[in-house]
Amino acid sequence: MHPALQAGLTIVLGVGGCVGYFFFSNLILDRLIFPPKGKHIARNIRRANMLRPWLFLFPALAALAIYLAYPVFETLRLSVTERTVGGGSVFVGAANYQQMLAEQKFWEALRNNFVWLLVVPAxxxxxxLLAAQLTDRLKWGNLAKSLIFMPMAISFVGAAVIWKLVYDARPEGTDQIGILNAIYIFFGGDAPQQWLTLPVWNNFFLMAVLVWIQTGFAMVILSAALRGIPEETVEAAIVDxxxxxxxxxxxxxxxIMGTIVVVWTTITIVVLKVFDIVFAMTNGQWETQVLANYMYDKLFRANDWGVGSASAMVIMALVTPILIWNIYNARKEMR
Incomplete structure (x- = not known):
């Protein structure tokens, strides 16, 4: 089937299915289950109104159960089992976690993730915040905001490819197409540097990519918060x-401290799940491994579903408290 026709058919069936579900579920609820007739009219109407919201929520709850809850419990199950030769599985308890904790690459990934957590959200x-404050003072501030926000429209892999060209190194004596090496040579550098292979520093070069992307997100949210500050308080401070x-x-x-915390924690969650940038630029080599890339290596390269699932549970354990805190702050902001 032609892709355009397939997309159109998917939209028609999806929208039609939603409309049909809500129409017929209402019809069944009001006509068959709790018909508004007989001596229990008021009770039937009340029960139908109590059940109706859950009827409308059912598709969303079912999707969450299938695509969120089930994978979590299945991953937890895989993390405490081991595959057998016949294709089955056997319960091994915490053996996969012990094996994971004994691997140097896991601790490297965990250490790098914590460094990312310290640097990137901050x-x-x-x-x-700086961009939001400065662009609000410029006549062409909207254009500046658009340019700063533009990286958010680029996929992480696309951004990684762009920055890999920035860090590119050509043999000594040839023209450098990598901007960083071109600047380095221009200012008297000895020879082109393989920036992504430099221990410790290469992690910061990778972090720069995510900072470049997430700055636009932070700017938009914080700019809206700054615009919401009452002018009276600023004018009173100027008078004083x-x-x-x-x-x-x-x-x-x-x-705007509440908004700053929400932005900080949102970016923190992104950092804990970072994968694309590391995978596309270094693939975890030269001591740049992170937890998500470690999980990918175990699951799809080593075909070790037990340890891979155990590392996935570690990521979830790190993300969950921050996610709860983020939701709590977001709700507090809306009060």
Missing amino acids: ASTAFG GAGPFQIFFKIKVPQ
């Missing part, structure tokens, strides 16, 4: 003789 939020830095750090930042 840098992205700081640059986003406060300078620009005092107004920013003592008046504006405290009033």
